[in-house]
Amino acid sequence: xxxxxxxxxxxxxxxxxxxxxxxxxxxxxxxxxxxxxxxxxxxxxxxxxxxxxxxxxxxxxxxxxxxxxxxxxxxxxxxxxxxxxxxxxxxxxxxxxxxxxxxxxxxxxxxxxxxxxxxxxxxxxxxxxxxxxxxxxxxxxxxxxxxxxxxxxxxxxxxxxxxxxxxxxxxxxxxxxxxxxxxxxxxxxxxxxxxxxxxxxxxxxxxxxxxxxxxxxxxxxxxxxxxxxxxxxxxxxxxxxxxxxxxxxxxxxxxxxxxxxxxxxxxxxxxxxxxxxxxxxxxxxxxxx
Numbered sequence: 001x002x003x004x005x006x007x008x009x010x011x012x013x014x015x016x017x018x019x020x021x022x023x024x025x026x027x028x029x030x031x032x033x034x035x036x037x038x039x040x041x042x043x044x045x046x047x048x049x050x051x052x053x054x055x056x057x058x059x060x061x062x063x064x065x066x067x068x069x070x071x072x073x074x075x076x077x078x079x080x081x082x083x084x085x086x087x088x089x090x091x092x093x094x095x096x097x098x099x100x101x102x103x104x105x106x107x108x109x110x111x112x113x114x115x116x117x118x119x120x121x122x123x124x125x126x127x128x129x130x131x132x133x134x135x136x137x138x139x140x141x142x143x144x145x146x147x148x149x150x151x152x153x154x155x156x157x158x159x160x161x162x163x164x165x166x167x168x169x170x171x172x173x174x175x176x177x178x179x180x181x182x183x184x185x186x187x188x189x190x191x192x193x194x195x196x197x198x199x200x201x202x203x204x205x206x207x208x209x210x211x212x213x214x215x216x217x218x219x220x221x222x223x224x225x226x227x228x229x230x231x232x233x234x235x236x237x238x239x240x241x242x243x244x245x246x247x248x249x250x251x252x253x254x255x256x257x258x259x260x261x262x263x264x265x266x267x268x269x270x271x272x273x274x275x276x277x278x279x280x281x282x283x284x285x286x287x288x289x
Contacts, residue, residue, distance in 0.1 A: 001185050001186075002156070002184050002185040003154075004154050004155060004156040004184065005156045005183055005184060005185040005187070007154075007156065008156040008183070008197070008200070009187075009193075010025060011024070011025050011027050011038065011041070011042065012041050012042060012045045012193065012196045012197070012200070013045070014042050014045050014046050014049070014076060016049065017075075020050065020077060020078040020079060020080075021075060021076070021077055021078075022042075022045075022046035022049065022075070022076040022078065023073055023074075023075055023076070024038075024042035024045075024046070024073060024074045024075075024076060024094075025073060026070065026071050026072050026073050026074075027070065028070065028154075032067070032070070033067035033068055033069070033070065033226075034067070034068030034069065034070050034074070034101075035203065036064055036203040036227040036230065037199065037200040037201060037202065037203035037204060038200065039062075039064070039068060039074070039094055039101070039102045039104075040060075040062060040104070040199040040200060040202070040203060040230060040232075041196045041197065041199045041200035042074065042076060042094075042196075043062070043076055043092040043094055043102065043104040043106075044057060044060060044092075044104070044106060044195060044196045044199045045192075045193075045196045046076035046078050046092055047078055047090040047092050047104070047106045047108075048106075048108075048192040048195070048196065049078075050078045050080070050090055051088045051090065051108045052083075052088065054110045055088055055108040055109060055110055056108060056109070056110070056111060056191050056192055056195060056234070057106050057107070057108050057192070057195050057234060058107055058108065058109055058233065058234050059106070059107050059231070059232065059233045059234070060104055060105065060106040060107075060199065060230075060231065060232050061104070061105050061106075061229070061230075061231045062102065062103065062104040062105075062229060062230045062231070063102065063103050063104075063228070063229045064101075064102055064226070064227045064228055064229065064230070065100055065101055065102060065103060066099060066100070066101040066102075067101070067226070068094070068096055068101045068102065069096055069097075072096050072097070073096075074094050074095070074096055074101070074102075075094070075095045075096070076092050076093070076094055076095075077092065077093045077095060078090055078091070078092050079091045079092075079093075081105065086109050086110065087107060087108070087109050088107070088108040088109070089105065089106070089107045089108070090105070090106050090108070091103070091104070091105050092104040092105075092106070111237070118235065118236075118270070118271035119263055119271050119274075120269065120271075121245060121247070121263075121265035121269040121271070122176060122178060122245070122247045122265075124162055124178050124180070124245050124247075125162065127160055127180045127243050130160050133158060136160065136161075140161075140164075156183055156184060156185075157181055157182070157183060157184070157200075157201055157204065158181070158182055158183075158184045159179055159180060159181045159204070160179065160180040160181075161179055162178040162179060162180065163175070163176075163177050163178050163179075165212075166217075167217055167218045167219035168217050168219040169217055170215045170216070170217050171215065172212070172213060172214060172215040173212045173213065174209075174212075174213045174249075174250055175212075176209065176247050176248060176249045177205070177208050177209045177212070177247070177248050177249075178245060178246070178247050178248075179204075179205060179245075179246045179248075180243050180244070180245055180246075181201055181204070181243070181244055181246055182240065182241060182242055182243045182244060183197060183240045183241045185241065186241050187239070187240060187241045191237065194238060194239055194240045195234055197240040198232075198234070198238070198240055198244075198264070198273060199232055201240065201246075202230070202232055202246075202262065202264075202273075202275045202277075203227065203230065203277070205246075205248070206227070206230075206248060206260055206262065206275070206277040206279070207225060207227075207258060207260060207277065207279045207281070208248065208260075209248050209249055209250040209260050210250045210251075210253050210258025210259065210260050210279070210281055211225075211258070211281065212250070213250035213253050213258075214253045214258075214281075216281070222283055222284050223281070223282070223283065223284060224280055224281075224282050224283065224284040225279060225280060225281060226279060226280040227277060227278075227279045227280075228257065228278045228279055228280060229277070229278050230275065230276070230277045230278075231275060231276045231277075232273065232274075232275040233273060233274045233275070234272070234273050235271055235272055235273060235274065236270055236271065236272045237272070238264075238266055238270075238272040238273070242266065242267060243266075243267050244264050244265065244266060244267075244272070245264070245265045245266075245267075246262055246263075246264055247262065247263045247264075247265070248260050248261065248262040248263075249261050249262075251276070253281060256280060256281060256282035257278055257279065257280060257281060257282075258278065258279055258281040259276065259277070259278045260276065260277055260278075260279075261274075261275075261276050262274065262275045262276070262277075
């Protein structure tokens with residue numbers, strides 16, 4: 001197995017400490033704060049371990065309360081909100097050194113048939129029509145600091161930016177941002193694991209459309225960007241080791257916050273998930289948290 005994928009699986013394999021307490025590994029330490037997708041994936045994994053066999057997550061809602069410290073393990077305290085005939089709900093508190101850094105609620109239910117309606121997929125060039133990964137990545141990597149270059153090269157998620165643009169392009173655009181993503185090696189068949197991986201990946205680039213909508217760019221160094229809350233709904237079965245199309249729109253930017261809405265479709269056009277994320281988008285303030 002690819003080493004980066006093995007590390008991702010190890011990261012999501014939170015260990016039970018008994019009495020609803022789980023411990024998640026520290027993950028990469030190149031960032032100044034814990035990657036939000038790590039908290040989403042680990043918290044969902046902890047909640048998933050606590051529900052009856054056959055139940056899978058159909059929705060989650062989360063708040064990023066404090067910046068998690070990289071290099072430290074995180075404790076996940078799972079509490080039962082409901083155990084009904086079909087539906088189960090869990091609340092997860094993520095704690096580092098007695099500080100609450102993140103909170104998640106998730107609802108679970110066994111998959112069952114029913115009426116069908118879904119949003120169609122946006123048109124997108126097939127992944128095979130793009131250059132090989134090394135050729136795609138090199139111009140992008142050259143714009144990153146050395147420590148982030150290493151992190152990007154070791155990412156377990158391969159991606160293709162369909163609507164890529166220069167890091168210093170300040171042209172306002174409210175167009176959707178489309179990205180193909182997949183885990184770069186075969187995963188086990190467990191549906192709960194694939195949901196945890198998608199939760200991890202859904203925090204990648206979730207703010208980009210809001211920045212573009214108001215003419216901000218990734219290369220701007222005077223911005224303060226931080227995830228505030230995140231919601232994710234799972235609609236249909238999927239595999240994260242197959243190409244998934246993430247299409248994300250800016251919904252609102254104002255009062256120092258940006259809200260984006262995303263859809264996830266499989267290669268054959270099935271609408272498999274939806275998500276929203278709000279984040280802080282404002283000039284950097286002195287001594288701001």
